[in-house]
Amino acid sequence: MKLNKMSTNKKLGLLAILLGIIALFTKDPAKTSFVKVDPKNLLFESKNTTKFITPFELAEKIIKGTESFLLVDLRSPTEYEKGTIPNAINLTVGDLLENVIGRNQQIVVFSDDDTKSLNAWLALKAMNYKNVYVLKDGFDGWINEILHPKIPLDLKDVDKAKSEKIIQVSNYFGGSPIFVSEGKTIQTEKMEFKQTPTQLPKQSVALPKPEATKKPKREGC
């Protein structure tokens, strides 16, 4: 073979064929596992309570808008249709395993069942996702703490400021606080929401700083 007498084009062609032949005998790179789980670390983290975020913390952070969250609703599509946290996307644990969500954001998973959320948390952690949180008490927690928080009417001044804040947050998400006095509900009208969840506010408010929960955009051309 007189390699130095060949034209550049022929050399390149030869190189390509050579690489092709090597590829023939190479193990399928799409099947290479990149998941390296450190069981000790995982066990430690799963015991750690910092993986939980309470509905109120989440709501406050969304309103502040300085952090970016991807909210993943793990419930069934029918429940998701009925009402969810603004900008949440509906996925199954299986979807999460197929790498459909990006790693550049904080991920908050929620469901109506904390076991399911914890499974999702474990799956994501095992796939080396860094910032994954479970919404404490799931969507029920969101309803009880954000959409329809119980506000006692007879309060001291210190607690008043606190409940004022709760009402603000609740209103922001289109919820309506329930005022209770000595255990009795004052405002009963809004309680109907609970029986007919179809009326849950879906995308009730346009978020002023939408950066907080960004709608994933199609990546393709």
Place this chain on the structure above:
Amino acid sequence: MIAPFYKFGYFGEEFSLIIAFLIGIAFGFFLERAGFGSADKLAAQFYFYDMRVFKVMFTAIITAMLGVFFLGAFGLLDINLIYFTPTFLIPQIVGGFILGFGFILGGYCPGTSVVSASTGRIDGFLFLIGVFIGIFIYGELYPLISNFANSTAMGKQTLHGFLHIPYGVAVFAVVLIAVAGFSGATYLEKKFNSKFLGRGNEAE
């Protein structure tokens, strides 16, 4: 460090936009150098006297394909994290034919018309305007044709997955077909170059 870097969170969205701009510059540069900023060079592909469209495209494809394959094999790149468009077979074939017709009529594709407009080609600029109009028409008609556009969905389907052959075999086959295609293309260029004397580029 494992690639893709963005998906592993090594940098954020703001920085990714800078990368987008830099990658775009390189993309535009090579397209222009290849002669893709000029409609006659592109259309020549369909009259056989200058097959650079085929040569450039397939060289790019096998370069990137081999790169992805071997980076993946060395454990440096997680191939499964690269965005992969799902297949909608029939709409894609129909769309492809419309694109082919548009190519003969207009002489560019969207990317090359951008390059062509940037080097002052008036036809390229008008073509680009046309692309805007075409996409707008598609958007307006979308509610009517969405059923068709989403038909024959096959999910994320690879060539080798569809043919039930190993990835490596598919890579080898594509390289072989491309290299054979290159010498075939050069033969055609020589033949048709004499027919349309002086129009084609130097045949390699």
Place this chain on the structure above:
Amino acid sequence: MVEENQFRSEESTKAFHKEKFPEQPYWNPYIAGIGLGLVLLSAFVLMGRGLGASGAISTIVATGVAKIAPNHAQSNEFYQNYLTNENPLKDWLVFEVLGVLFGGFISGIFANRVKFKIVKGPRITNSTRMIFAVLGGIMMGFGAKLAGGCTSGQALTGGALLNLGSWAFMLSVFAGGYLIAYLFRRFWL
């Protein structure tokens, strides 16, 4: 037409310019191809995504529609794909295409290829060429969206990833082109 007259009046300067700064030949297609392939590979490695062009134009169109008729864009699923609640133009593909515009210009400048002209075959008039350029663009925009991408996003990116749909698309583009090339040979030969 205006451009043509302008050029005629500057005939002598043009000739001088041509002598002093001759257009450089295009690159060897294989070298340019390897360059493009490496650009595509770097997009895969850095971003985990391929290149695109029509996607950026779709984003601009969708943003425009949303500006003029927000409710209309809201109800259309196609536009919604390209709209975010943030500024939708702050998008990867939009920045990439801005880069393409810039990169093409840089390459053209260094190769003395930047000039206002209409590229066409010798047998058609400027106005026919211009009308069909727009028409071809319209078909291209429509077809690209039906196929879920254009030559960059589908053929190049999907081709390198051995995407079945992209390969079917690519073969169809060539087939469609060759199918009508003979009919329209007057345009280019």
